[in-house]
Amino acid sequence: MKKLVNDPKNVVIEAVAGFGAAHADIVRVSTDPVYIARSDAPISGKVGLVSGGGSGHEPLHGGFVGFGMLDAAVPGAVFTSPTPDPILAATKAVDGGAGVLHIVKNYTGDVLNFETAADLALAEGIEVRSVIVNDDVAVKDSLYTAGRRGVAGTVLVEKIAGAAAERGDSLEAVTAVAERVISQVRSMGVALTPCVVPHAGEGSFTLGEDEIEIGIGIHGEPGRARIKLEPADAIVDRLLGPILEDIPFVRGDQVLLFVNGMGGTPQIELYIVFRRAAEVLAEQGITVVRTLVGNFTTSLEMQGASVTVLKLDAELTSLWDAPVQTAALRWGR
Amino acid sequence: MKKLVNDPKNVVIEAVAGFGAAHADIVRVSTDPVYIARSDAPISGKVGLVSGGGSGHEPLHGGFVGFGMLDAAVPGAVFTSPTPDPILAATKAVDGGAGVLHIVKNYTGDVLNFETAADLALAEGIEVRSVIVNDDVAVKDSLYTAGRRGVAGTVLVEKIAGAAAERGDSLEAVTAVAERVISQVRSMGVALTPCVVPHAGEGSFTLGEDEIEIGIGIHGEPGRARIKLEPADAIVDRLLGPILEDIPFVRGDQVLLFVNGMGGTPQIELYIVFRRAAEVLAEQGITVVRTLVGNFTTSLEMQGASVTVLKLDAELTSLWDAPVQTAALRWGR
Amino acid sequence: MNLNATWAKAWIRSSAQVMSQHRVELINLDRDIGDGDHGENMDRGFQAVLLKLDDLPPEASPADVFKLVATTLISTVGGAAGPLYGTAFLKGAAAVAGSAELDGTALVAFLTAARDGVVLRGKAESGDKTMVDAWTPAVDAAEAALAGGAHDRAILSAAAVAAEAGALATEPWIARKGRASYLGERAIGHRDPGAQSSALLLRAAADTAATA
Amino acid sequence: MNLNATWAKAWIRSSAQVMSQHRVELINLDRDIGDGDHGENMDRGFQAVLLKLDDLPPEASPADVFKLVATTLISTVGGAAGPLYGTAFLKGAAAVAGSAELDGTALVAFLTAARDGVVLRGKAESGDKTMVDAWTPAVDAAEAALAGGAHDRAILSAAAVAAEAGALATEPWIARKGRASYLGERAIGHRDPGAQSSALLLRAAADTAATA
């Protein structure tokens, strides 16, 4: 394992300190317990948005703290959900009296720890709602699994719910918008190489020289199938198929197409993926009206990408377009 | 080699097509010859800024085309400078009558091809100036080398010169600002792993399991020394040392600190690097007043990072802060 | 050793040592069908507990020890295992609140409450390939041993053996809860890491009790 | 074969084949002390030339062939090699403009002009470990052969042998131009890729001329 780290035990705390120093205009950082908050939080009367999860997916979530998006992000150890204490501390730090929404990715650990934190916050008189993001169509959603995983679609939930909160929507309304995004967003990813968790020092899984994993999770969890490497276009077709089957997109639909890098894939490849994905959608009569391409929900240095499609309507589009000013996503100010 | 590509020969053309489709609000793309231009180019009376170079360093340069930065970018084959034809075509496409500045990284191929294109443009009546970016302190600048390489500092040159052009500076003035940035910016990088050029299918060099290359170039060219892996802080010290020696920064100086990822390094590590770099500068009494952290000048999937320091003054700072709207760098609009 | 506060502390100290020794094994199990952090999580949590054990007042009861374990695991482990083990110790502590020493009945109550806590939080059933598949056989074996007239240490030993067998038994199964559930058929042939850490924990409890 | 347009085209066709055959070798040389694209660049360029050769009118002179090679290499190779080889062929073409067939004197003029073109653009001196170190020995050997009364094919053969020796001679050197100059001492032991491709080119010229 070769990494730009000091003591593997200090990876998260040092990175968060560096993040705070680099973006002091946007965020402030608490180191004990560890969370990242908007520098102007709490904002009186505004619904607070808190997300979090294991580290290693940067810029998710810390890179999305700021005007028009999250009020706080709570990073756990690498690939390990945070404990309730920092979630509670972040929730209290950003509560401006209008309540707080927890945006949680659907992993048992995240759900349980946010649940506990929400209970504790409630006990302290803070109104907390939670939404669970589960956009990964690679996983069968059934009574007999932990349900679908939350992956890159989370970024879109955070942006759009953040815009709703910023314009002054109530906790109920912000929650409803977030739920609407969750119901209309689907993703699926592919890994070409594994990632190495700093404390483990070894690949999270192994792939043969010519193998790829279709339906990979963002923690290196295996997906639907391990297949031989194929041309990019064929891989994109494998990712888009299940997405388009899942929400029956219809001709004339307008969508946001988001190609997300897993961290270690050159940008040039992400655009090759985008090209094919846009082509397939066009063939289906689906119009791409908004786009996002880049490394936004990563798995450390994993090579691979995911494709996310969000069905838009006028309101979601205008919330997407609303100004945002975070370390990783910025426009309009 | 595992990559999300179709035919390796089509990597650049497909990526550029995808880029154009993803950012149609900002750029338009020409595919024969290949270049990326601002969608509103040429802008009458504004100095046009053209940069380019081998592909594989994305978002450099295409990701920096747009309001307040470049008017056009010319991508060559992977790691191979573009030929004069597309440079000439891009130059003509963005000439708004106020002349065009070529921002060239100091590699023999880039210099020669841009030189030829400038000669041809001149022959067609377009006034062209060129600046050569050579910020890499890893390479000794002497009569007996091709001189220092242009690396991540190029981004800062493009941003600041772009802002000068946007506010209406003359070709002479924009060139002078670019030269000033070049004279005050220094960089040095480290590689932990090699990158794989698609058409080559093999690593650009090899590094042992515990080796790193200090002073790496952005095409995987070897640097100053190959050493055993060290903690991040020690590596950062090795990069900052030659930078600070080279421009004699003095106590009280204000600088922009830019930590650049080589493409395959997790963001979390870039912030660990930033943390230490900021600490060292603070110890020297140098104040970091602006920051940039991320993958901006990459070497495909190479793992590693570079540190860039730019000495600021009031004018450069305000040009840095000026609005910019490109695929990879955006604020203020 | 009687199952008093001294035992409770010794058990937890021993557990910390065991988690540290088995850190890599648990990481590897979790890498196979999860995300490769279970050993790291358990080790981090128990090391944190270790640092706090000495702060307990001398008159602390077994329940006080377990409550400390619960809150520390909840606040340091994270992931799925943190809340689950935390709730187990929290509910277990409540079940034996006030007892200075656990007899067979109290021991079974402790184990039952701990298991119920895991089920309450995680909603897993037997056969879902989770830590429940170590805890439930342990509870069953403890109850049977108690009914058969066994002594506290023998009950604990029966629980440990059953937990180990339970963890082993998860290997051929498909998972229906936790990360491994994403794997479908591919989880087959791998032992559940949480079931394994539970077996290690109960083995440490039994072994500590067995020493003078 | 006399050194007429038929030879010039045959030479270039053969060069395209040679660059394609030696693509990986040149990539590997460039990977050692550069950026690993030289074989790809040369192959791409000569394949492009190949596609255009047939468009030449039947009355095309050797100079016309070389001009076509020059402009095509300039517009398809990129990197350092594109402008350098492009200028070489451009200047070489100018030196033999108007000749339907190259005699010994014209051949030496061609080689000299080509070499001078490379030096003009790249400013490298002998010993800088660049393609100049293949071209200059080739020019010198050609001049000597001409002075010694050798025939055109013999001159070309002498040039090819000298270029090969020149490329080989770059191995122990430090580079002072191009990417390899960044390497300092570490360039020692590696042959310059551009010198090698130049030697291949001149070898192809000689071999084509030698066939009936």
Ligand SMILES: Nc1ncnc2c1ncn2[C@@H]1O[C@H](COP(=O)(O)OP(=O)(O)O)[C@@H](O)[C@H]1O
């Ligand atoms: N719903 C659940 N009920 C009971 N146990 C569970 C449940 N989900 C996960 N587990 C247990 O947690 C273990 C994983 O813990 P750990 O790796 O620390 O957390 P994470 O899965 O968040 O990385 C699994 O092996 C399983 O035994």
Ligand SMILES: Nc1ncnc2c1ncn2[C@@H]1O[C@H](COP(=O)(O)OP(=O)(O)O)[C@@H](O)[C@H]1O
């Ligand atoms: N200044 C120069 N003068 C002469 N030849 C040069 C010069 N710079 C580079 N070269 C030649 O170009 C070759 C490299 O070509 P190539 O790999 O195609 O371009 P790049 O270096 O841009 O990747 C070197 O091996 C060397 O022979």
Ligand SMILES: [Mg+2]
């Ligand atoms: Mg985990």
Ligand SMILES: [Mg+2]
């Ligand atoms: Mg090159």
Ligand SMILES: [Mg+2]
């Ligand atoms: Mg785990």
Ligand SMILES: [Mg+2]
């Ligand atoms: Mg090269």
